[in-house]
Amino acid sequence: MIRLTDVHKAFGSNRVLRGVNLHVPKGTSMVIIGGSGTGKSVALKCVLGLVAPDSGTIEVDGQDVRKGDRDAFLARFGMLFQGGALFDSLPVWQNVAFRLMRGSLKRPKDEAREIAIEKLRRVGLKPDVADKLPAELSGGMQKRVGLARAIAAEPEIIFFDEPTTGLDPIMSGVINELIREIVTEMGATAMTITHDMSSVRAIADNVAMLHDGVIKWTGPVAQMDASGDPYLDQFIHGRAEGPIEAVR
Amino acid sequence: MILSSPLAALGRSTLALLAALGRFVIFTAQTISHLARPPFYPREFGHALMQIGYFSLPVVGLTALFTGGALALQIYAGSARFSAEAVVPQIVAIGMVRELGPVLVGLMIAARVTSSIAAEIATMKVTEQIDALVTLSTHPMKYLTLPRVLAATLVMPMLVGVGDVIGIYGGFLVGTERLGFNATTYLKNTADFLEMRDIVSSLAKGAVFGFIAALMGCYYGMNSARGAMGVGRATKGSVVAAAILILAANFILTEAFFSA
Numbered sequence: 001m002i003r004l005t006d007v008h009k010a011f012g013s014n015r016v017l018r019g020v021n022l023h024v025p026k027g028t029s030m031v032i033i034g035g036s037g038t039g040k041s042v043a044l045k046c047v048l049g050l051v052a053p054d055s056g057t058i059e060v061d062g063q064d065v066r067k068g069d070r071d072a073f074l075a076r077f078g079m080l081f082q083g084g085a086l087f088d089s090l091p092v093w094q095n096v097a098f099r100l101m102r103g104s105l106k107r108p109k110d111e112a113r114e115i116a117i118e119k120l121r122r123v124g125l126k127p128d129v130a131d132k133l134p135a136e137l138s139g140g141m142q143k144r145v146g147l148a149r150a151i152a153a154e155p156e157i158i159f160f161d162e163p164t165t166g167l168d169p170i171m172s173g174v175i176n177e178l179i180r181e182i183v184t185e186m187g188a189t190a191m192t193i194t195h196d197m198s199s200v201r202a203i204a205d206n207v208a209m210l211h212d213g214v215i216k217w218t219g220p221v222a223q224m225d226a227s228g229d230p231y232l233d234q235f236i237h238g239r240a241e242g243p244i245e246a247v248r
Numbered sequence: 249m250i251l252s253s254p255l256a257a258l259g260r261s262t263l264a265l266l267a268a269l270g271r272f273v274i275f276t277a278q279t280i281s282h283l284a285r286p287p288f289y290p291r292e293f294g295h296a297l298m299q300i301g302y303f304s305l306p307v308v309g310l311t312a313l314f315t316g317g318a319l320a321l322q323i324y325a326g327s328a329r330f331s332a333e334a335v336v337p338q339i340v341a342i343g344m345v346r347e348l349g350p351v352l353v354g355l356m357i358a359a360r361v362t363s364s365i366a367a368e369i370a371t372m373k374v375t376e377q378i379d380a381l382v383t384l385s386t387h388p389m390k391y392l393t394l395p396r397v398l399a400a401t402l403v404m405p406m407l408v409g410v411g412d413v414i415g416i417y418g419g420f421l422v423g424t425e426r427l428g429f430n431a432t433t434y435l436k437n438t439a440d441f442l443e444m445r446d447i448v449s450s451l452a453k454g455a456v457f458g459f460i461a462a463l464m465g466c467y468y469g470m471n472s473a474r475g476a477m478g479v480g481r482a483t484k485g486s487v488v489a490a491a492i493l494i495l496a497a498n499f500i501l502t503e504a505f506f507s508a
Contacts, residue, residue, distance in 0.1 A: 050379050074385045085380035087372075099384045103287065149384075 001026035001189050002047060002157070007056035008213075009042055016042050017053070018213030024206075029183050029190040031200045031221075033235060034210035035244065040193035041082075043210065044159055047191070048077060060157070071104060078150035078188075082162040084142040086134035086149070093130035096120060096148045105153055119148040123178055140171040147175070151182055158183065160192040164199050176202035197236055200224075209235060211244060275467050282387070282394045292395040300361050300396070300462070301403035305410065311356050312349065312411040316418025319343055324427050336427065337437040340419030345446045346506070349412040351498050354457030357404065358490035362465040365396055366486035369469025370479040378470070393466040397459060404458025405451040412450055449505040456501060457494045464490040 002024040009017040016039040024030040032040050045051040047058055049065060058065045065073065086095045096116035100107045107115070117127045123144040134142055143163065150158055160179060164172035176199050183190045183203075192203050200207060201221065208218040209232045217229040224236060234242030323339045369392055372378050381388050416438060423429040468486035472478045 045379070048383055050382055071385045074383060077383060079380070079383045081376045081380055083375055085376040087377055087380070098386075102289070103385050105385075 001061060002030075002191065003057075003059045004043070004047070005057045005059075007043070007046060007058060008054045009039070009046060009051065010054055015213055017046070020056070020210070020213070020215055022208055022215055022218065024189060024191055026189050027187055028205040029180075029192065029203055030206045030208060031192045031194060031204035032208045032210055033193075033195055033197075033200055035195065035235070038210050039213055040210055041161055044161060044191060044193055048074070048079070048159070075099075075103075075105060075153065076156045077159065078153065078155035078157070079159040080143070080146045080150045080161065080163055082165055084134070084139075084146040086142055086145055088134055091131050091133055092120070092137070092145050093117060095134065095145060096130075096152050098149065099153045115152060116148070119152050120145070122151070122182070123148045124174070140167050140175070143167065143171075143175055144178070147178060147182070151186065154186060155188065157189045157191070158186075160190065160194075160203075162194055162196075163192065164194065164196045169198075172196065172198065173202075179203050195235075197238075200236075211235075271471070272467060275470070276463060278389055279393050279397055279463065279466070282390050283398070285390075287390065289391055289395055292391060293399055296395045296399035297403055299364075300357070300400050300458075301407060304357060304360055304407060307356050307360055308353050308407050308411045309414050311352050312344070312415035313418040315348055315352055316340060316344055316415035316420075317422040318418075319348065319415075320419035320422040320427065324423075333427075334437075336423055336429065337419070337434045338441040340423070341416055341438040341442050342446065344415035344419070345412045345442060345450045347498075347502070349415050350408045350450050350453035350457060351494070353404070353408045353411040353454065354461065354494040354498070355491055357400070357407070357458065357461045358464075358487055358494060361400065362461045362486050362490040363483050365462060365465025366469040366472075367479060367483045369466060370472030370482040373470065373472050374474055374479060388470070393463075393470070396466055397462040400458035400462035401455050402458075404461075405454040408450055408454030408457075412447075445505065449501065452505075453498060453501050456497050460493045460497060461490045464493065 002022075004020050004022045007017050007020040008015070020039075020043055022030075022043075032043065034040050042051055046053045047060075047065065049070070060073070060076070086092075087098070090098070093113050093116040094101065096119055097112035099105055100112040100115060101109065113130070117130050120127065120129060125141065125144055125148070129137070129141065129145075134145065137145065147163075163175050163179060167175060179190070179192070180203055182188075190203070192199065194200060204221040206218065207221050207224050209216045209229070211231050216231045217227055219227065224232065227233065230243050234244050320336055320340050323336050323343075324333055327333050327335055327339075369378075372392070378388050381391060420431070420434055420438070423434050424431045464486045468482040468489070472482035
């Protein structure tokens with residue numbers, strides 16, 4: 001469904017992506033792991049068109065993402081941002097129903113609010129949260145609202161950018177479970193980037209290890225522990241010694 | 249080698265300046281081009297009208313009131329040297345309407361509105377809210393820039409008009425209460441001396457200054473660097489650029505309206 005072929009991206013002299021090749025089959029959950037600053041977020045943003053790759057192709061269902069109707073393309077996606085990226089000036093329900101209140105998916109206000117409250121309930125939040133402002137919520141609740149917004153328009157493809165960063169282990173577990181449940185029940189294709197190994201084991205069908213701007217290893221999550229790949233092995237066990245240089 | 253280094257630095261600065269100018273021109277053209285392309289966001293436009301127009305009234309009113317009063321005192325003191333104290337109403341009116349009203353309102357809006365727009369949009373950029381807008385099929389320039397720029401351009405002439413009236417009233421208060429002018433004569437002299445051209449130039453300056461103030465806030469916000477320092481720099485840069493451009497535009501518009 002999503003295919004990246006020889007994708008390169010540099011910011012000045014910093015070559016972040018140096019020929020990424022990756023295939024995410026339809027209806028599967030792919031988790032990209034890798035150290036900080038290895039280009040995981042950039043790869044995700046390249047697919048969405050938020051960052052333009054310098055070279056290479058990115059296809060969704062065989063269609064080049066740079067061609068065709070951009071609104072229709074983006075309407076297929078939902079995204080949970082690392083910090084939630086909720087709009088401060090709007091109450092929670094309007095954040096969740098943002099896409100349903102404008103553009104091609106526009107619904108009457110009452111219906112959009114109803115859907116928003118339903119999605120909030122789906123991520124474990126009570127309806128009384130709907131009229132609060134994002135600043136009034138805890139970090140975990142903001143993540144859940146972000147998740148509700150990502151699934152509000154029932155997208156075919158959902159991206160999760162560091163979904164558990166900054167959360168305590170229990171809340172991380174809750175978010176991981178929610179993501180797994182939602183992806184399964186919606187039949188969506190999911191791409192998640194994280195360096196939290198508990199997230200990887202909870203969310204992934206397949207795993208890809210990004211290092212030095214290329215995919216070092218990719219395969220089913222069940223094969224991850226016995227991959228024999230020294231980079232992956234070092235990363236999943238959190239060892240300081242190995243082929244990945246640890247800056248001290 | 250000794251000479252090439254400063255020359256290279258000069259070349260780099262010039263190229264960077266031209267690139268920045270090019271980015272700004274493209275940004276301005278894109279903003280204007282969205283005027284003719286739906287969708288439009290009336291709620292955002294209404295919100296911007298309130299924020300830029302209605303909530304700026306107190307600061308505009310107080311600035312104009314004190315400036316008009318001080319202007320009357322200064323003109324009275326200066327004209328007394330030539331026994332020409334009677335010109336106070338006329339000079340206050342012309343000074344406020346042609347210059348001080350639009351320029352001071354423009355600068356106050358640059359301080360209050362440009363900084364607020366730049367800080368808000370820069371924070372949205374840093375916290376990925378701009379990226380979130382894109383993923384939600386909403387063009388950030390349509391949703392954030394156009395409503396603010398359009399609202400500021402339309403509401404600023406009204407603010408300048410209010411500022412002009414309050415500034416003249418400040419001069420009137422000082423003139424009648426402190427300097428001994430007759431109220432009816434003061435008002436008659438003010439009204440008789442002002443021409444339609446003065447009022448039109450004042451309102452036109454307001455529209456241009458409003459456009460500049462909002463555009464600079466949006467431009468610096470959208471191009472902010474990451475982190476708190478990036479937001480701070482964007483805010484400071486936007487206010488400085490808006491103030492300088494407003495003063496430069498004021499000179500050009502004054503030349504255009506009154507040079508003949």
